[in-house]
Amino acid sequence: MTEGDDIRNLDRRGPELVYAAVADAVAAQIASGELKSGDRIPGELEMAATYGIARMTVARAVRELRERGLVQTVRGKGTFVI
Numbered sequence: 001m002t003e004g005d006d007i008r009n010l011d012r013r014g015p016e017l018v019y020a021a022v023a024d025a026v027a028a029q030i031a032s033g034e035l036k037s038g039d040r041i042p043g044e045l046e047m048a049a050t051y052g053i054a055r056m057t058v059a060r061a062v063r064e065l066r067e068r069g070l071v072q073t074v075r076g077k078g079t080f081v082i
Contacts (some may be wrong), residue, residue, distance in 0.1 A: 009052040022051055022061035023068070030070055030081055039077045041071060 007021050042050065047058045052067045062079055065071045075081040 007053065018053055019057050019060040022047070022065065023064040025051075026061070026065055027068065027070055037042060037079050037081050038052065039081045041065075041081065043078065 007018065007025060026035070026041060029076075035041065041047075044055050044058045044062070047053075047061075048055045051058070062071065062073065065079075066073065070082060071079050072082055
């Protein structure tokens with residue numbers, strides 16, 4: 001099973017929002033220590049390809065992660081785990 005399989009198999013008509021599922025997947029990587037403080041998370045295009053979703057959906061997922069206080073975005077540099 002690859003990283004994006006759980007998102008690709010998500011019932012898009014179901015109650016769970018795709019952006020929230022992506023945010024939860026990245027949050028789980030942070031919680032498990034797979035992504036550590038200071039690590040750069042993949043860019044929007046890479047995440048869109050990994051999860052098989054639109055770039056705008058990835059952007060909303062990253063915004064959700066910022067709102068949760070898990071990441072910060074530095075313009076021109078990327079998004080990093082806090």
